[in-house]
Amino acid sequence: MxxxxxxxxxxxxxxxxxxxxxxxxxxxxxxxxxxxxxxxxxxxxxxxxxxxxxxxxxxxxxxxxxxxxxxxxxxxxxxxxxxxxxxxxxxxxxxxxxxxxxxxxxxxxxxxxxxxxxxxxxxxxxxxxxxxxxxxxxxxxxxxxxxxxxxxxxxxxxxxxxxxxxxxxxxxxxxxxxxxxxxxxxxxxxxxxxxxxxxxxxxxxxxxxxxxxxxxxxxxxxxxxxxxIKSPATRVAALLSGEVDFLQDLPAQDVARLKADKSLRVTEGPENRSIFLGLNVGANELKYADVKGRNPLADPRVREAIGLAIDRDAIKTAVMRGLSIPSNIIAPRFVNGYEKAFAAYPKANVAQAKKLLAEAGYPNGFGITLHTPNDRYVNDEAISTAVSGFLGRIGIKTTVAARPIALHSTAINQADTDFYLFGWGVPTYDSAYIFDYLVHTRGKDGRGPTNATGYSNAEIDAKIVSLASESDQAKRDATIKSIWQTVQAERFYIALHDQVLNYASNPRLDIPVSPENTPFFKFVKVAKK
Missing domain, CATH: 3.40.190.10 (Periplasmic binding protein-like II)
Structure with missing residues (x-):
């Protein structure tokens, strides 16, 4: 108060x-x-x-x-x-x-x-x-x-x-x-x-x-x-009743009405964070799927089919209420190495996705669990539910398993998941941060701690390591581009969108939206009554 x-x-x-x-x-x-x-x-x-x-x-x-x-x-x-x-x-x-x-x-x-x-x-x-x-x-x-x-x-x-x-x-x-x-x-x-x-x-x-x-x-x-406060409805109710002064995780479905409320200040801005799906491409057999003896996610045709089944525009409209920027790369626009060409995403194509699944040997699809947080990203569980629906149209029967981010991130850090929704911010504003954590072989030289996909590529690892010692900026940027070209082609991550942030507060508080989604309260000004 x-x-x-x-x-x-x-x-x-x-x-x-x-x-x-x-x-x-x-x-x-x-x-x-x-x-x-x-x-x-x-x-x-x-x-x-x-x-x-x-x-x-x-x-x-x-x-x-x-x-x-x-x-x-x-x-x-x-x-x-x-x-x-x-x-x-x-x-x-x-x-x-x-x-x-x-x-x-x-x-x-x-x-x-x-x-x-x-x-x-x-x-x-x-x-x-x-x-x-x-x-x-x-x-x-x-x-x-x-x-x-x-x-x-x-x-x-x-x-x-x-x-x-x-x-x-x-x-x-x-x-x-x-x-x-x-x-x-x-x-x-x-x-x-x-x-x-x-x-x-x-x-x-x-x-x-x-x-x-x-x-x-x-x-x-x-x-x-x-x-x-885990419940979105309870968070908003606390703000409206005056029990809370600043709400950082504003539910997308409530933004429009809160903006119309003259007793509140609502500010908006793009976040330096991408939301995406991670796919376990390295295991011989998936732990959380009904396919035995092989790994459907290891087949690039299956990965392409999953990407084509998802309608990112529909997620933006129906789930995010316009508060997302659909993308095909797990790097926000703030990051060195981001290119519009990489971000260009495919339109949903159910027929082509089904064709690819059949070519991969799964004409009737398969069953898999999609692990998701339910208290971390904007409408995270709802996004996963939408993804499940899209995949159902091509025969991939997806069970959504939601849990708090503390449990979810621990499972990812332990590589105890096959298919998962995740988000990644880039505080360094450089692609090397993404590569070090999400692309490099897991556990090698201290890199790859959050790579739960099982992806490992010695040539890419060497390029990632070189970024930390390359003194020629042009050469470094060229290496970053070449790494992205491989990551985009391999599709072990399927980008969905970048988040758009909204903060809501008592109008006396001046708290600008930060792309890092980190308010520094020492900078906050409070208007006098």
Whole structure:
């Protein structure tokens, strides 16, 4: 609730000094709760959204796509083309009052490289991380990495002393469902500090009085109450009743009527995120299908048939209510390597899809389970239900199995799915991020952790690795294009669309839509009543 403290009464009673900042609490609703507070354990936007209020990386990406220093004030290539130097901001304090130094940055980056960290692929090009002095860190990559700073916008810095004192030196292993002290506690440098946390219910943050950014940012929101509300109808009802001040996951079906409501502010913009289907093309036999002894998804004709059966325009109209940009590539338009030619999608063609299935030896289709989240992307379960209907027209009997994103992402990270709906944002704004996580052979050199398709191509792997050390931008871009040409031809991912975001809030709040879908509340301005 946005509230005003009764300052006049307190001043009259002599309880406060003459100049007092206005207290503003914002109740912030989303569809899901972060899986953990450990800053290096999970690579999902849901986690980053909350953690960006509490922790800080060296560099952040602003809503306009530009990079801005957070803990770092400057980053430059040294005379050695494989060494990046980062100058740290002096006087930055952790929430326990201790000063941040280069030791904490070195420790945090190395912690993010650990096998249990889902962020390790972002640092796969790193050779060494060293402290130069108390406020200088150098990172040497295995070759000239032109975009290395872009990889750091979601790698948070935490206190080395705090982590070691609380036996949390290593990132939490969410796959094994183990916890450490950092799972439910924090010691960041961000503008807000943790007051309380009730998992899947309520997390309360308050402004950190010793935050280094005082006087540089508005910091008009003094308290945040994060409320995960799974049901879309319940989220909207909470907003309309005034129980919630800011709704980030706005159901597509409610956008038009909420825009017409004069008591609300609704803002819109494209998201840096693609929604797509992943297909297990590597298994000899599928675990979640009724075909035994072979894998229908391994046949390129079956994959092409699936792509032709899906009517992306119908999904945009009937499911997304116009709030999607149909596409045929799993890279949004913000990303280096995106091309309109790759994004051009085929129109649905049931007859041709049936013909391809018959040629592949499945004239009557087959049965398969489509795993989907039901609380992460805009209308995610409804999209999967629509896909099931489209595939039914060509004989592929698709059972939709919906689950929370925490379970869904764990299954993908463990490759325990054959056919799944997923979404992927690209915080680096570069195709290498997509290739490192989704295309490279799984588990090799720390890459491919989210590749549940079983796709493996040694030639493509070598090209992906080369992107982290190619100093010639034109050659690098040509390699990116050649990788995309192979990915598009192989069709182990079937792109559906890019999301369009809508935020709804009390009109006093000015929260611009970010392509990263990450609001920074230190920037938020609150109009006076």
């Amino acid at each position: 946005i509230r005003h403290t009764l300052l006049a009464m307190m001043l009259a009673a002599g309880l406060m000094p003459a100049v007092v900042a206005q207290a503003e609490t914002v109740r912030w609703a989303r569809s899901a709760d972060p899986a953990t507070l450990d800053p290096h354990a999970v690579n999902t936007g849901t986690n980053f959204n909350l953690l960006h209020q509490v922790y800080e990386p060296l560099i952040i990406r602003l809503p306009d796509g530009k990079l801005q220093g957070a803990i770092a004030t400057a980053w430059t290539l040294t005379t050695e083309p494989s060494v990046w130097e980062f100058k740290l901001r002096p006087g930055v304090k952790f929430h326990d009052g201790s000063l941040l130094t280069a030791d904490d940055v070195v420790f945090s980056l190395k912690r993010a490289q650990a096998p249990t960290s889902q962020l390790k692929s972002l640092l796969s090009s790193v050779d060494t991380i060293t402290k130069v002095d108390a406020l200088t860190v150098r990172v040497k990559t295995k070759g000239p990495n032109l975009i290395f700073p872009n990889n750091l916008s979601n790698i948070f810095i935490l206190s080395e002393a705090w982590a070691k004192a609380n036996k949390s030196e290593t990132a939490q292993d969410v796959a094994s469902k183990t916890e450490n002290f950092a799972t439910r506690n924090e010691n960041g440098t961000g503008p807000y500090t943790l007051v309380s946390r009730e998992v899947d219910s309520r997390t309360v943050l308050k402004q950190f009085p010793q935050y280094w950014g005082r006087g540089q940012f508005p910091l008009e929101v003094t308290e945040l109450v994060y409320l995960p």
